[in-house]
Amino acid sequence: MPAPKNIAVPCSRYDFNELAEIYNQTRIDYIVPMPMNGKRMRQYVAHYDIDLEHSIVTTSEDGEPIGIGMLGVRGHNAWITRLGVVPNQRERRIGSFLMTNLIENARQCNAKWIQLEVIVGNEPARNMFVKYGFQPSRELLVIRRPPKPHAEGTHPLVHELRELNDQKIYDCLARRDPGASWVEDTPSLLNTGKLKGITIRMGDKGSGWVVFMCTRFQIQHVVLQATETHYDELMSALLYYMHELYPNRDTKVENVPADHPVWRAYVALGYVVDFKRMEMVMEL
Amino acid sequence: MPSTVIIIEDNPNSARLASKLLRGADFEVHIAEDGETGLDTASEQAADIVLVDLGLPDLDGQTVVALLHQEAHMADVPVIAFTAYPPETAIEMARAYGCDGVITKPIDTRTFVDQVRSFMKPVDTPETDSQPGS
Numbered sequence: 434m435p436a437p438k439n440i441a442v443p444c445s446r447y448d449f450n451e452l453a454e455i456y457n458q459t460r461i462d463y464i465v466p467m468p469m470n471g472k473r474m475r476q477y478v479a480h481y482d483i484d485l486e487h488s489i490v491t492t493s494e495d496g497e498p499i500g501i502g503m504l505g506v507r508g509h510n511a512w513i514t515r516l517g518v519v520p521n522q523r524e525r526r527i528g529s530f531l532m533t534n535l536i537e538n539a540r541q542c543n544a545k546w547i548q549l550e551v552i553v554g555n556e557p558a559r560n561m562f563v564k565y566g567f568q569p570s571r572e573l574l575v576i577r578r579p580p581k582p583h584a585e586g587t588h589p590l591v592h593e594l595r596e597l598n599d600q601k602i603y604d605c606l607a608r609r610d611p612g613a614s615w616v617e618d619t620p621s622l623l624n625t626g627k628l629k630g631i632t633i634r635m636g637d638k639g640s641g642w643v644v645f646m647c648t649r650f651q652i653q654h655v656v657l658q659a660t661e662t663h664y665d666e667l668m669s670a671l672l673y674y675m676h677e678l679y680p681n682r683d684t685k686v687e688n689v690p691a692d693h694p695v696w697r698a699y700v701a702l703g704y705v706v707d708f709k710r711m712e713m714v715m716e717l
Numbered sequence: 718m719p720s721t722v723i724i725i726e727d728n729p730n731s732a733r734l735a736s737k738l739l740r741g742a743d744f745e746v747h748i749a750e751d752g753e754t755g756l757d758t759a760s761e762q763a764a765d766i767v768l769v770d771l772g773l774p775d776l777d778g779q780t781v782v783a784l785l786h787q788e789a790h791m792a793d794v795p796v797i798a799f800t801a802y803p804p805e806t807a808i809e810m811a812r813a814y815g816c817d818g819v820i821t822k823p824i825d826t827r828t829f830v831d832q833v834r835s836f837m838k839p840v841d842t843p844e845t846d847s848q849p850g851s
Contacts, residue, residue, distance in 0.1 A: 461728070462801075466770075466771070467772055470751065470774035473774060579779065650776060651776075683784075
Protein backbone atom coordinates (compact mmCIF):
# COMPACT_ATOMS: atom_id res chain seq x y z
CA MET A 434 0.00 0.00 0.00
CA PRO A 435 1.53 3.37 -0.95
CA ALA A 436 2.37 5.81 1.84
CA PRO A 437 -0.33 8.44 2.33
CA LYS A 438 0.44 11.66 0.50
CA ASN A 439 1.13 14.71 2.62
CA ILE A 440 0.29 18.15 1.31
CA ALA A 441 1.99 21.39 2.36
CA VAL A 442 -0.39 24.33 2.63
CA PRO A 443 0.91 27.83 3.46
CA CYS A 444 -0.19 28.98 6.90
CA SER A 445 -1.42 32.17 5.23
CA ARG A 446 -4.46 30.20 4.03
CA TYR A 447 -5.67 29.85 7.62
CA ASP A 448 -6.83 32.45 10.09
CA PHE A 449 -5.18 32.83 13.50
CA ASN A 450 -7.88 30.89 15.34
CA GLU A 451 -7.46 27.98 12.94
CA LEU A 452 -3.68 28.06 13.24
CA ALA A 453 -3.93 28.10 17.03
CA GLU A 454 -6.30 25.16 16.98
CA ILE A 455 -4.06 23.13 14.63
CA TYR A 456 -1.04 23.94 16.77
CA ASN A 457 -2.89 23.01 19.98
CA GLN A 458 -3.87 19.65 18.52
CA THR A 459 -0.22 18.88 17.78
CA ARG A 460 0.82 19.74 21.34
CA ILE A 461 -2.00 18.12 23.25
CA ASP A 462 0.37 15.61 24.88
CA TYR A 463 3.50 17.76 24.86
CA ILE A 464 6.11 17.75 27.65
CA VAL A 465 5.36 21.37 28.50
CA PRO A 466 1.78 22.31 27.58
CA MET A 467 1.78 25.67 25.78
CA PRO A 468 -1.62 26.08 24.14
CA MET A 469 -2.52 29.27 22.30
CA ASN A 470 -5.67 31.04 21.25
CA GLY A 471 -6.12 33.11 18.09
CA LYS A 472 -5.11 36.34 19.79
CA ARG A 473 -1.93 34.85 21.19
CA MET A 474 -1.09 33.28 17.82
CA ARG A 475 -1.54 36.65 16.10
CA GLN A 476 0.84 38.27 18.59
CA TYR A 477 3.33 35.43 18.19
CA VAL A 478 3.36 35.86 14.42
CA ALA A 479 3.80 39.62 14.71
CA HIS A 480 6.39 39.63 17.51
CA TYR A 481 8.62 36.96 16.02
CA ASP A 482 8.41 37.89 12.33
CA ILE A 483 6.74 34.66 11.29
CA ASP A 484 6.46 34.48 7.52
CA LEU A 485 3.06 32.84 7.08
CA GLU A 486 3.56 32.39 3.34
CA HIS A 487 6.59 30.20 4.03
CA SER A 488 5.18 28.51 7.14
CA ILE A 489 3.18 25.39 6.49
CA VAL A 490 0.29 23.28 7.63
CA THR A 491 0.54 19.67 6.52
CA THR A 492 -2.73 18.13 5.57
CA SER A 493 -3.78 14.62 4.69
CA GLU A 494 -5.19 14.03 1.21
CA ASP A 495 -8.68 14.79 2.46
CA GLY A 496 -7.53 18.22 3.68
CA GLU A 497 -7.40 17.41 7.40
CA PRO A 498 -4.56 19.33 9.14
CA ILE A 499 -2.13 16.85 10.68
CA GLY A 500 0.96 18.96 11.33
CA ILE A 501 2.30 22.48 11.43
CA GLY A 502 5.65 24.23 11.27
CA MET A 503 6.35 27.95 11.24
CA LEU A 504 9.24 29.90 9.81
CA GLY A 505 10.49 33.23 11.12
CA VAL A 506 12.70 35.22 8.76
CA ARG A 507 14.95 38.19 9.54
CA GLY A 508 17.44 39.09 6.84
CA HIS A 509 19.68 36.08 6.31
CA ASN A 510 18.48 34.36 9.46
CA ALA A 511 15.59 31.95 9.75
CA TRP A 512 13.92 30.27 12.72
CA ILE A 513 11.80 27.16 12.81
CA THR A 514 9.13 27.18 15.48
CA ARG A 515 5.73 25.76 16.52
CA LEU A 516 6.63 22.47 14.84
CA GLY A 517 4.30 19.61 15.67
CA VAL A 518 2.36 16.63 14.41
CA VAL A 519 -1.00 15.49 15.78
CA PRO A 520 -0.53 12.44 18.04
CA ASN A 521 -2.32 9.85 15.89
CA GLN A 522 -0.22 10.76 12.82
CA ARG A 523 3.24 10.46 14.35
CA GLU A 524 5.94 8.07 13.15
CA ARG A 525 4.76 8.52 9.57
CA ARG A 526 7.58 10.88 8.61
CA ILE A 527 5.32 13.93 8.74
CA GLY A 528 7.86 15.72 10.93
CA SER A 529 10.49 15.08 8.27
CA PHE A 530 8.11 16.34 5.59
CA LEU A 531 7.61 19.55 7.55
CA MET A 532 11.33 20.01 8.18
CA THR A 533 12.28 19.42 4.53
CA ASN A 534 9.72 21.97 3.37
CA LEU A 535 10.63 24.57 6.00
CA ILE A 536 14.35 24.32 5.26
CA GLU A 537 13.66 24.65 1.56
CA ASN A 538 11.42 27.65 2.25
CA ALA A 539 14.19 29.22 4.33
CA ARG A 540 16.56 28.86 1.38
CA GLN A 541 13.99 30.48 -0.89
CA CYS A 542 13.96 33.41 1.54
CA ASN A 543 17.76 33.71 1.13
CA ALA A 544 18.47 32.62 4.68
CA LYS A 545 22.07 31.62 5.35
CA TRP A 546 21.53 30.44 8.91
CA ILE A 547 18.63 28.59 10.41
CA GLN A 548 17.97 27.93 14.07
CA LEU A 549 15.40 26.33 16.32
CA GLU A 550 14.91 25.31 19.92
CA VAL A 551 13.89 21.96 21.31
CA ILE A 552 12.75 21.34 24.86
CA VAL A 553 15.37 19.43 26.83
CA GLY A 554 14.11 15.88 27.15
CA ASN A 555 12.37 15.73 23.77
CA GLU A 556 14.88 13.28 22.34
CA PRO A 557 12.87 12.19 19.25
CA ALA A 558 12.68 15.79 18.03
CA ARG A 559 16.30 16.51 18.89
CA ASN A 560 17.46 13.40 17.03
CA MET A 561 15.46 14.41 13.97
CA PHE A 562 17.02 17.89 14.00
CA VAL A 563 20.51 16.39 14.27
CA LYS A 564 19.77 14.22 11.22
CA TYR A 565 19.01 17.38 9.27
CA GLY A 566 22.36 18.85 10.27
CA PHE A 567 21.40 21.06 13.22
CA GLN A 568 24.04 21.32 15.94
CA PRO A 569 23.31 22.12 19.59
CA SER A 570 24.66 25.57 20.39
CA ARG A 571 23.60 26.31 23.99
CA GLU A 572 21.13 25.51 26.71
CA LEU A 573 18.49 28.14 27.41
CA LEU A 574 16.35 28.59 30.51
CA VAL A 575 12.75 29.70 30.65
CA ILE A 576 12.35 31.24 34.08
CA ARG A 577 9.58 32.83 36.09
CA ARG A 578 8.98 34.89 39.17
CA PRO A 579 5.57 35.36 40.77
CA PRO A 580 4.66 38.81 42.05
CA LYS A 581 5.79 39.06 45.65
CA PRO A 582 7.14 41.69 48.01
CA HIS A 583 10.88 42.04 48.35
CA ALA A 584 12.48 40.51 51.40
CA GLU A 585 13.16 42.90 54.28
CA GLY A 586 16.56 44.55 54.22
CA THR A 587 17.30 43.84 50.56
CA HIS A 588 16.73 47.39 49.35
CA PRO A 589 19.75 48.27 47.17
CA LEU A 590 21.15 51.77 47.51
CA VAL A 591 21.34 53.63 44.23
CA HIS A 592 22.42 57.19 43.54
CA GLU A 593 20.16 57.64 40.59
CA LEU A 594 17.14 55.82 39.23
CA ARG A 595 15.36 56.98 36.10
CA GLU A 596 12.68 55.57 33.85
CA LEU A 597 13.71 55.50 30.21
CA ASN A 598 11.71 57.17 27.47
CA ASP A 599 11.16 55.47 24.10
CA GLN A 600 14.23 57.02 22.51
CA LYS A 601 16.48 55.97 25.39
CA ILE A 602 15.02 52.46 25.23
CA TYR A 603 15.91 52.24 21.53
CA ASP A 604 19.38 53.61 22.26
CA CYS A 605 19.94 51.00 24.96
CA LEU A 606 18.78 48.13 22.77
CA ALA A 607 20.95 49.36 19.91
CA ARG A 608 24.06 48.92 22.04
CA ARG A 609 23.16 45.75 23.91
CA ASP A 610 25.50 42.77 23.86
CA PRO A 611 24.98 40.43 20.91
CA GLY A 612 23.85 36.83 21.24
CA ALA A 613 20.19 37.04 22.22
CA SER A 614 17.98 34.16 21.15
CA TRP A 615 15.35 34.75 18.48
CA VAL A 616 12.50 35.49 20.86
CA GLU A 617 14.59 37.84 22.99
CA ASP A 618 16.40 39.58 20.16
CA THR A 619 15.91 43.29 19.61
CA PRO A 620 13.48 42.97 16.67
CA SER A 621 11.21 40.81 18.86
CA LEU A 622 11.26 43.43 21.59
CA LEU A 623 10.61 46.31 19.23
CA ASN A 624 7.73 44.38 17.66
CA THR A 625 5.96 44.14 21.02
CA GLY A 626 5.57 47.91 21.24
CA LYS A 627 5.06 47.78 25.00
CA LEU A 628 8.55 48.42 26.28
CA LYS A 629 9.53 50.07 29.54
CA GLY A 630 12.97 50.68 30.89
CA ILE A 631 14.90 51.97 33.84
CA THR A 632 18.48 52.97 34.38
CA ILE A 633 20.37 53.11 37.64
CA ARG A 634 23.68 54.50 38.79
CA MET A 635 25.39 53.20 41.90
CA GLY A 636 28.13 55.77 42.42
CA ASP A 637 31.57 54.42 41.64
CA LYS A 638 30.16 50.90 41.29
CA GLY A 639 28.93 51.77 37.82
CA SER A 640 25.58 51.87 36.06
CA GLY A 641 23.16 49.72 34.17
CA TRP A 642 19.77 49.53 32.50
CA VAL A 643 16.94 47.12 32.06
CA VAL A 644 14.40 47.11 29.24
CA PHE A 645 11.33 44.90 29.37
CA MET A 646 7.88 44.36 27.95
CA CYS A 647 5.16 45.22 30.43
CA THR A 648 1.57 44.17 29.84
CA ARG A 649 -1.44 44.36 32.14
CA PHE A 650 -0.56 41.11 33.84
CA GLN A 651 3.00 40.21 32.93
CA ILE A 652 6.57 41.34 32.51
CA GLN A 653 8.41 39.58 29.69
CA HIS A 654 11.42 40.04 27.42
CA VAL A 655 13.79 41.33 30.06
CA VAL A 656 17.10 42.69 28.78
CA LEU A 657 19.70 43.69 31.35
CA GLN A 658 22.98 45.40 30.84
CA ALA A 659 25.49 46.74 33.35
CA THR A 660 29.08 47.76 33.64
CA GLU A 661 31.33 44.82 34.38
CA THR A 662 32.58 45.87 37.78
CA HIS A 663 29.98 45.06 40.44
CA TYR A 664 28.01 43.26 37.73
CA ASP A 665 25.96 41.05 40.07
CA GLU A 666 25.09 43.94 42.36
CA LEU A 667 23.95 46.14 39.50
CA MET A 668 21.95 43.39 37.83
CA SER A 669 20.20 42.48 41.07
CA ALA A 670 19.43 46.15 41.74
CA LEU A 671 17.94 46.56 38.25
CA LEU A 672 15.68 43.55 38.73
CA TYR A 673 14.78 44.77 42.22
CA TYR A 674 13.57 48.13 40.96
CA MET A 675 11.81 46.65 37.94
CA HIS A 676 9.73 44.55 40.32
CA GLU A 677 9.37 47.46 42.73
CA LEU A 678 7.84 49.57 39.97
CA TYR A 679 5.49 46.81 38.78
CA PRO A 680 4.86 44.76 41.92
CA ASN A 681 1.71 43.00 40.72
CA ARG A 682 3.08 41.61 37.47
CA ASP A 683 3.98 37.99 37.01
CA THR A 684 7.34 37.71 35.25
CA LYS A 685 8.39 35.24 32.59
CA VAL A 686 11.79 35.45 30.94
CA GLU A 687 12.56 33.16 28.03
CA ASN A 688 15.84 31.80 26.81
CA VAL A 689 18.35 32.97 29.38
CA PRO A 690 21.59 31.19 28.45
CA ALA A 691 22.18 28.70 31.24
CA ASP A 692 25.84 29.66 31.58
CA HIS A 693 25.30 33.43 31.51
CA PRO A 694 26.33 35.35 34.65
CA VAL A 695 22.99 37.20 34.66
CA TRP A 696 21.38 34.00 35.90
CA ARG A 697 22.92 34.68 39.33
CA ALA A 698 20.95 37.91 39.61
CA TYR A 699 17.72 36.16 38.63
CA VAL A 700 18.31 33.53 41.32
CA ALA A 701 18.95 36.26 43.88
CA LEU A 702 15.58 37.83 43.04
CA GLY A 703 13.66 34.56 43.44
CA TYR A 704 13.27 33.33 39.87
CA VAL A 705 12.71 29.62 39.29
CA VAL A 706 13.27 27.50 36.18
CA ASP A 707 10.09 26.60 34.33
CA PHE A 708 11.79 24.44 31.69
CA LYS A 709 14.91 24.22 29.55
CA ARG A 710 15.48 24.42 25.83
CA MET A 711 18.39 23.49 23.64
CA GLU A 712 19.12 25.96 20.87
CA MET A 713 20.30 24.33 17.65
CA VAL A 714 21.72 26.00 14.53
CA MET A 715 22.61 25.07 11.00
CA GLU A 716 24.29 26.87 8.13
CA LEU A 717 22.29 26.66 4.92
CA MET B 718 -25.02 23.19 50.54
CA PRO B 719 -22.69 21.78 47.85
CA SER B 720 -19.11 22.94 47.71
CA THR B 721 -18.25 25.05 44.68
CA VAL B 722 -15.25 24.33 42.51
CA ILE B 723 -13.98 26.38 39.59
CA ILE B 724 -11.98 24.48 36.99
CA ILE B 725 -9.87 26.70 34.73
CA GLU B 726 -8.95 24.29 31.99
CA ASP B 727 -8.82 24.62 28.21
CA ASN B 728 -8.79 20.92 27.38
CA PRO B 729 -12.50 20.04 27.02
CA ASN B 730 -12.00 16.33 27.62
CA SER B 731 -10.07 16.91 30.81
CA ALA B 732 -12.56 19.55 32.00
CA ARG B 733 -15.53 17.29 31.23
CA LEU B 734 -14.07 14.32 33.06
CA ALA B 735 -13.12 16.34 36.14
CA SER B 736 -16.50 18.02 36.14
CA LYS B 737 -18.39 14.74 35.82
CA LEU B 738 -16.53 13.21 38.73
CA LEU B 739 -17.03 16.23 40.96
CA ARG B 740 -20.70 16.69 40.10
CA GLY B 741 -21.18 13.01 40.87
CA ALA B 742 -19.84 13.79 44.34
CA ASP B 743 -22.28 16.72 44.81
CA PHE B 744 -19.92 19.55 43.94
CA GLU B 745 -21.19 22.59 42.10
CA VAL B 746 -18.78 22.96 39.17
CA HIS B 747 -17.98 25.99 37.01
CA ILE B 748 -15.66 25.51 34.05
CA ALA B 749 -13.66 28.31 32.46
CA GLU B 750 -11.78 27.48 29.29
CA ASP B 751 -9.16 30.20 29.53
CA GLY B 752 -7.44 32.38 32.07
CA GLU B 753 -9.43 35.59 31.66
CA THR B 754 -12.74 33.73 31.83
CA GLY B 755 -11.41 31.94 34.88
CA LEU B 756 -10.58 35.20 36.62
CA ASP B 757 -14.06 36.54 35.80
CA THR B 758 -15.67 33.35 37.08
CA ALA B 759 -13.64 33.53 40.28
CA SER B 760 -14.83 37.09 40.85
CA GLU B 761 -18.49 36.13 40.27
CA GLN B 762 -18.72 32.79 42.10
CA ALA B 763 -17.94 32.19 45.73
CA ALA B 764 -15.61 29.26 45.17
CA ASP B 765 -14.49 26.80 47.81
CA ILE B 766 -11.58 25.67 45.66
CA VAL B 767 -10.08 26.56 42.25
CA LEU B 768 -8.20 24.19 39.97
CA VAL B 769 -5.94 25.99 37.49
CA ASP B 770 -4.37 24.33 34.48
CA LEU B 771 -0.86 25.74 34.17
CA GLY B 772 -1.01 25.59 30.36
CA LEU B 773 -3.77 27.95 29.24
CA PRO B 774 -4.26 29.46 25.80
CA ASP B 775 -4.46 33.14 26.71
CA LEU B 776 -2.64 33.77 30.01
CA ASP B 777 -0.11 31.41 31.49
CA GLY B 778 -1.65 29.36 34.29
CA GLN B 779 1.01 30.64 36.66
CA THR B 780 -0.05 34.20 35.90
CA VAL B 781 -3.67 33.27 36.61
CA VAL B 782 -2.64 31.79 39.97
CA ALA B 783 -0.72 34.98 40.79
CA LEU B 784 -3.72 37.13 39.87
CA LEU B 785 -6.10 35.00 41.91
CA HIS B 786 -3.86 35.47 44.93
CA GLN B 787 -4.14 39.24 44.50
CA GLU B 788 -7.93 39.11 44.94
CA ALA B 789 -8.93 39.80 48.53
CA HIS B 790 -11.96 37.49 48.37
CA MET B 791 -9.69 34.61 47.31
CA ALA B 792 -7.47 34.84 50.38
CA ASP B 793 -8.89 31.72 52.02
CA VAL B 794 -9.70 29.79 48.86
CA PRO B 795 -7.29 26.97 48.00
CA VAL B 796 -5.81 27.27 44.51
CA ILE B 797 -4.56 24.00 43.06
CA ALA B 798 -2.23 23.56 40.09
CA PHE B 799 -4.01 21.17 37.72
CA THR B 800 -1.39 20.24 35.22
CA ALA B 801 0.21 17.85 32.76
CA TYR B 802 3.66 19.21 33.65
CA PRO B 803 6.15 16.56 34.76
CA PRO B 804 5.46 16.10 38.51
CA GLU B 805 8.80 17.56 39.63
CA THR B 806 8.30 20.77 37.63
CA ALA B 807 4.64 20.94 38.65
CA ILE B 808 5.54 20.79 42.32
CA GLU B 809 8.25 23.42 41.96
CA MET B 810 5.95 25.76 40.03
CA ALA B 811 3.12 25.22 42.50
CA ARG B 812 5.41 25.99 45.41
CA ALA B 813 6.86 29.09 43.75
CA TYR B 814 3.40 30.44 42.97
CA GLY B 815 1.90 29.67 46.36
CA CYS B 816 -0.50 26.97 45.20
CA ASP B 817 -2.09 24.93 47.94
CA GLY B 818 -1.47 21.69 46.08
CA VAL B 819 -0.94 19.93 42.78
CA ILE B 820 -3.10 17.49 40.85
CA THR B 821 -1.30 16.05 37.86
CA LYS B 822 -3.02 14.99 34.66
CA PRO B 823 -4.18 12.60 33.48
CA ILE B 824 -6.26 12.34 36.60
CA ASP B 825 -6.82 9.12 38.47
CA THR B 826 -10.60 8.77 38.40
CA ARG B 827 -10.53 6.59 41.53
CA THR B 828 -8.83 9.19 43.70
CA PHE B 829 -9.53 12.54 42.04
CA VAL B 830 -12.51 13.59 44.18
CA ASP B 831 -10.70 12.68 47.39
CA GLN B 832 -7.66 14.61 46.19
CA VAL B 833 -9.80 17.71 45.65
CA ARG B 834 -11.46 17.30 49.04
CA SER B 835 -8.11 16.90 50.76
CA PHE B 836 -7.10 20.40 49.67
CA MET B 837 -10.30 22.07 50.86
CA LYS B 838 -10.54 24.02 54.06
CA PRO B 839 -12.81 22.46 56.70
CA VAL B 840 -16.22 24.09 56.74
CA ASP B 841 -16.89 26.15 59.85
CA THR B 842 -19.98 24.94 61.65
CA PRO B 843 -21.86 27.53 63.70
CA GLU B 844 -21.34 27.00 67.40
CA THR B 845 -24.49 25.75 69.07
CA ASP B 846 -25.54 27.65 72.11
CA SER B 847 -25.48 25.18 74.91
CA GLN B 848 -26.29 27.59 77.72
CA PRO B 849 -29.05 26.03 79.73
CA GLY B 850 -32.29 27.90 79.80
CA SER B 851 -31.43 30.19 76.93
